[in-house]
Amino acid sequence: MFKAFKIPVILNVLLSLCIIDGQKPSIGGQPSAVGGQKNTNAKRPNVIIIMADDLDSRQLSCYGGQNLKTTHIDALAKEGLKFHNLFTSEAMCVPTRASLFTGLYPVRHGSFQNHKPVYDHLKSVGHYLGDLGYRVGLTGKDHVTKPKSVFPFDIVAGFEPNCVAPTDEYGLDDIRKYITGSDKPYCLFVMSINPHAPWTVGDTTEFDAAKLKLPANWVDTPVTRRQFAKYLAEVRRLDDQVGEIRALLKETGQDKNTILIFLGEQGAQFPGAKWNLYDTGQQSSMLVRWPGKVKPSTETHALVQYEDITPTLIDIAGGKPVAGLDGRSFLPVISGKNKEARNYAYGIHNNIPEGDPYPIRSIRDHRYKLILNLASDKPYYNRFMMDRNRKDRNTVWFSWVDDTADANAKKITDRFEHRPAVEFYDTEKDPFELKNLAADPQHAQRIATLRTELEAWMKQQGDEGASIDRVYR
Structure with missing residues (x-):
């Protein structure tokens, strides 16, 4: 039993956990721990969230991509709201999904290294929406569904759960049954494994490799x-899968009362994207189609993070804010009431178990990005892209290292392996973050503020910084 003198201390700790981005919770009428329910007389919407796996969102034609026309994803953008500034806090699959489901940043949910499990005392979107009368299901990639006590999803057959499977065969029958099998509203996560490596599905004959437009931070x-x-x-x-889900909603007559959200996850498994804190790794895509609520063909530059999505779903479902979450609802942005959601987006990278210790932290506002490399005295190394023992498995990276024809090859590879302690970029002028402005006195005050x-x-x-990037037992 708690003694009376401990109560103020406990309250102070709880309040401190709610202070994110310089904003404090209101003292009067604290939200309940599980999120109370507002007055919801109207029929509440269903939600389907389609999530990609390692998607370079800049390849989507609705985001300016020039290598293919993503017809079905573009249709969502035409029918709804396009977010330009969604960022993952840690550019790897497990931490991103744990943040999505819990509304917490990686250090607080525990999965601050890839494949490190979350803490088993947590609650997630399954609890929060379940308490509000929603069924919460998941089909497809299931890396973050354990323990069941933390992630009480209804697991729905249909999409491939293993992201490194050589095929991604899927069917819609069980998904159809789930979304039509009850009068209770649902939130269903459709987790595709595309376009995660090893890139063994799909028809490559559509593309002429010699004519592809490569990102500016790659060696050709x-x-x-x-x-x-x-x-x-x-x-x-992936685009075809989005089209089939859209068609299923229309076929079952649920397209009018279902919010359809598309998420890009983090960047691709190419050097400089996934497993880094450059925008090509952290920046994602989000499209929100909500008939009658969201104006078609609209866009927003509001800063949001994956941690904000569960609080937003709670808000949509009629719940009150949950005390202690790191994320905040951006429903006012979706509804057009607000243009902004937060002042900063944060980033964390811990390299173990995917390579040598290489902790990185970042912060950005709408334009400027500060990166702190906490082990800059050592070279960056990632075993999936740069395996010293299996060069045959890492053909892209070693083709860059061995390239003698491209004058920029050595500059690009050196920049990737050998990083300064501080990096600072103007992402508006330099979207691929190739010109480090950390030593520019013109930006000294801005760097100090962000730091x-x-x-x-x-x-x-x-977050203790570099010391947490270690092996855990």
Whole structure:
């Protein structure tokens, strides 16, 4: 039993956990721990969230991509709201999904390294929406569904759960049964494994590798172009899946009362994207189609993070804010009442178990990005892209290292392996973050301000920095 003198201390801790981005919770009428329910007389909407796997969102034609026309994803953009500034806090699959489901940043949910499990005392979107009368299901990639006590999803057959499977055969029958099998509203996560490596599905004959437009931070080699064509074939496969889900909603008559959300996850498994804190890794895509609520063909530059999605779903379902979550609802942005959602987006990278320890932290506002490399005295190394023992498995990276024809090859590979302690970028002028402005006195005050904000966030999160990037038993 707690003693009376401990109560103020406990309250202070709970309040401190709610202070994110410089905003404090209201003292009067604290939200309940599970989220109470507002007055919801109207029929509440269903929600389907389609999530990609390792998607370079810049390849989507509705986001400016020039290598393929993503017809069905583009249709969502035409019918709804397009977000330009959604960021994952940690550019790898398990932490991103744990943040999506829990509304917490990685250090607080525990999955701050890839495949590190979340803490088993947590609650997630399954609890929060379940308490509000929703069925919460998931089909497809299931990396973050354990323990069941934390992630009480209805697991629905249909999509491939293994992201490295050589095929991604799927069917819609069980999904159809789930979305039509009850009068209770549902929130269904459709988790595709495309376009996650090994890029073995899809029709590559659509693409002429020699004519592909490569990202500006890549080395142009024949191997890179060949692998990129395989990657784009899986983006096409993803786009087709989005089309089939849209058709299913229309076929079952649920398209009018179902919010359809598309999410891009984090960047692709190419050097400089996934497993890094550059925008090509952190920046994602989000499209929201909500008939009667969201104006078609609208766009927003509001800053949001994956941690904000569960609080938004709670808000949509009629629940009150949940105390202690890191994320915040951006429903006012969706409804057009607000243009902004937060001041900063934060980033964390811990490299174990995917390579040598290489902790990184970042913060960005709408334009500027600060990156702190906490182990800059060592070279960056990732075993999936740069395996020293299996060069045959890492053909793209080693084709860059061995390239002698491209004058920029050595500059690009050196930049990737050997990083300064501080990086600072103007992402408006330099979207691929190739010109480090950290030493420019013109930006000294801006860098100092962002660093202060970043360090305050780390302290609030309980993030000790470099020391947490270690092997856990």
